[in-house]
Amino acid sequence: MQELWELLKYLFLGIFQGFTEPIPISSSGHLVIVQDLIDLNFEGLQFEILVNFGSLIAVLIIYREDLIRLATNGVGYMFTKNQDHKEDFDFILYLIIGTVPAGVLGIVLGDLIEGWKTVQTVGITLIITGVALWIIRNIRGSKNDGQLNWKDALIVGLAQAVALVPGISRSGATIVAAMLLGMKQETALRFSFLLFIPVSLGTMLLSIDELLAEDLSEVWLGYTIAFLASVVASYVSLKWFMNIMARGNLKYFAFYCFVVGGLVLLFLV
DSSP: OHHHHHHHHHHHHHHHHHHHTTTTTOHHHHHHHHHHHHOOOOSOHHHHHHHHHHHHHHHHHHTHHHHHHHHHHHHHHHHHOOGGGHHHHHHHHHHHHHHHHHHHHHHHSHHHHHTTOSHHHHHHHHHHHHHHHHHTTTOOOOBOGGGOOHHHHHHHHHHHHHTTSTTSOHHHHHHHHHHHTTBOHHHHHHHHHHHHHHHHHHHHHHTHHHHHHSOOTTTHHHHHHHHHHHHHHHHHHHHHHHHHHHHTOTHHHHHHHHHHHHHHHHHTO
16 A cells, blocks of 8 residues: 555656646746645655656657757758758757856756745745736737847746746746747747757756666656656646647736735745
8 A cells, every 4th residue: 555655646746747847837836835735755856857857758749840840950051051941040049048047047056046945935936927927918929930039048048047946937937038028929938848958958967977876776666657647747738838828818827826826925834
């Protein structure tokens, strides 16, 4: 019975992280809340990286056609200078620019940010996330992929860096910044989640020593269940969120963040 409960715990954590990662409610903030409510702790940084990698796999599957096109045209442009491919080449450069702020701040301020993982911080930052989502609820931009510039990329990248703080949604922060810059919803969504790819891969590479050092002989089944659950939950959640973005219903996520943030501050602090 104890072994079954352990496997169910891994399944729950995988589904929970996977479903909350793509939508703008902060998966990291919700994990802090869950751990405080039911005393459910992660088995170290390795586990968090694993389930995050599950979300990355889901993003790669959903945006596979964009990634193939960008890679093919981007490399092709470097050799042929075909102007038909310059837009994709520039888009890759903007993704690189947008990755830098979170990468630098994550390395420099990683320990400090880790100390902010408290329910009080999450309660406050969830409300901040809700306010940001409320501000953009009716915005309809006009910028498409070919109209972006390096300043747009840098600002969205800075927003992603702010989302290192628990309770500030990564997808929410980047989409809010993108839409305030005038991007179309589809472009904002695509840029946000393609920007997630290098950040997630970078986190894995920086933590590879810890991942290899852990003895997984006793937990491999639970880790496998959590990883697969994260992949499936992230895929379903992102597809659902893409439909919501198309209908412009971000206000419901704002309401959710207001309610959960308020309840946390009232009852858990």
